[in-house]
Amino acid sequence: MSIHTLEPTAIWSHFATINAIPRASKKEEAIIEYMLSFGKSLGLFAERDEVGNVLIRKPATSGYESKSIIVLQAHLDMVHQKNAETDFNFETSGIQMLIDGDWVRADGTTLGADNGIGVAAIMGVLASSDIPHPAIEALFTIDEETGMTGAKSLAPGWLTGSYLLNLDTEDDEEITIGCAGGVDVTATGALREEATTAYDTLVHIAVKGLQGGHSGMDIHKGLGNANKLLMRVLDSVISEADARLYTVDGGGLRNAIPREATATLACRSADAAGIRDMVKRTQQIIAKEYAATEPSLAISTTQENADDELSVLTVESQQKFVAVCNVAHHGVFRMSAVFPDLVETSNNVARIVLKSGKYTILCLTRSAIQSSKEYLAMILRSTFEMLDAEVAFSGDYPGWEPEPEGELVQLTADTYRRLFNSEPSVCAGHGGLECGLIGKVYPNLKMVSVGPTIRGAHSPDERASISSVAKFWNFFLELLKNTP
Structure with a gap:
């Protein structure tokens, strides 16, 4: 038909x-x-x-x-x-x-x-x-x-x-x-890098298989955000292993809950297998948590040889970057006190990009109450300013x-x-x-x-x-x- x-x-x-x-x-x-x-x-x-x-x-x-x-x-x-x-x-x-x-x-x-x-x-x-x-x-x-x-x-x-x-x-x-009304919150900046020949292997981490959805109508459903899950995985690795963050590319449009995200870590070849095992263990923990809402979630790794010299984030820079991305609020911030089961205020961490030390983080903050929208946007600004980011508000609509x-x-x-x-x-x-x-x-x-x-x-x-x-x-x- x-x-x-x-x-x-x-x-x-x-x-x-x-x-x-x-x-x-x-x-x-x-x-x-x-x-x-x-x-x-x-x-x-x-x-x-x-x-x-x-x-x-x-x-x-x-x-x-x-x-x-x-x-x-x-x-x-x-x-x-x-x-x-x-x-x-x-x-x-x-x-x-x-x-x-x-x-x-x-x-x-x-x-x-x-x-x-x-x-x-x-x-x-x-x-x-x-x-x-x-x-x-x-x-x-x-x-x-x-x-x-x-x-x-x-x-x-x-x-x-x-x-x-x-x-x-x-x-x-x-x-x-x-x-609800909304406002776009955009954080941009640059992180310290260092050139090194110590790392000869790149480990690529990919989060896929999430449902995604509308960042307003679906934000309360407990769906996975690929950006946030990726940062959780990265934290579990860099807190234990000698690895440096090279690139991040996650999410897409501000009004879509991110379904996919990728990152690349530089490491020594002798450490690559251990890093991939860490990712696998974290994936098993996350998969269990999201079994009901994200049954198709997949977190995978691949590896390849690196160039002779790489520019990677310093230890301090990557720790701060991953920590801030983990802290940035995603999901329901407050439920309505007037309409039962209605989300009043929320935020979608929609896009995270890191390349050559420069990063961009895009969010869409929504609320039925103007002052609550402004408050959550202020919290996000304060969060991103921990990275010395330039934070801009745009696209505000009532x-x-x-x-x-x-x-x-x-x-x-x-x-x-x-x-x-x-x-x-x-x-x-x-x-x-x-x-x-x-x-x-x-x-x-x-x-x-x-x-x-x-x-x-x-x-x-x-x-x-x-x-x-x-x-x-x-x-x-x-x-x-x-x-x-």
Whole structure:
């Protein structure tokens, strides 16, 4: 069966089409041009703003002219992640999709259901001739995944709607009414090295097989962080063996929990076997701890001969570097005191790179409370300054404050109950949605977020439920009919 023929075809056919277009964050020009052409091909008003956000307007269908204008919003970019063994070029190839029971997934890469399903659902309504709806402003933002620069750059007056449906929630039982804000924390610096000919062997350590996942929505699940596990292994080695740290390369995007990380140690050939045994012993301890959450965890070693002379970290430098990376907080920092089982504040140690003595450590700190976000960012700054690092804060975006008693929230929940004869989960989420930023520019815009069930977002295990997409589509169309 083809993805194009899955039901509802109004979503899946458009999803398959946009998934053939590379659309990494900050590289969205092709998808921007496609969306403009799509809107114009339907005879609709379509334009882009200076940064690349696309707005398509569609008039109300007959009988719905008196209803309020509704903004339908989703983001065009997707996270590009792949398994190390997958041979795939995101810049030139479309996503290779497959059907696995009730799931659509990709072949060794992220799927792009986050937020491609939302984009495709809006496209389905725009292209329809038989779906009743009020006047629509379809807003497709760019760069949501790596800075939300599209939402940050929205100009006042571009949107005229009274209500906004964000289609970036990833559980079909949830109605999201708030989310965390975030800030990027970046530490950079240089460590002392020394040239030596004493070490004739390189031992490469690789942490692989972790699930990864969304650094907001999955941060509470106890999943392994490859960077943190690698530093734990390195500490066990350098505290006992005569070995020097040469390179580190771990993790990737700030909003993805790291799945893989590697490091290289320089040592004497006579010590290599002992070092590999130390890694194996530590791996066995870690594997036992993570047996339930990371059953595919693998920590392996290989070795090769080294060059005649190497520049490696000094003993003091490597001890300090590994210690600071181990101390840097990863995971849940504080749970919400307002919403049960909701993470309030967290941090993702997303990327660690060390090469030629120079290092970069990237984190994404999230919180529903601005002061708590600032406090954890300060703790991280203090931690990294122990390395004499330059610490920069960037990409700061606000949270979205919930309004549980709002008119649109109540309407959305009532519609869900009527359609499915069950109670929705009306909640705030720990992931970052653009509603907080949009609300800063349009403070009178009433907003909720809904979507189908998506699992493993931001990882190659990303998948979208076929039955849930059908359920979401029915819910979405009913909301369009019933907005005031």
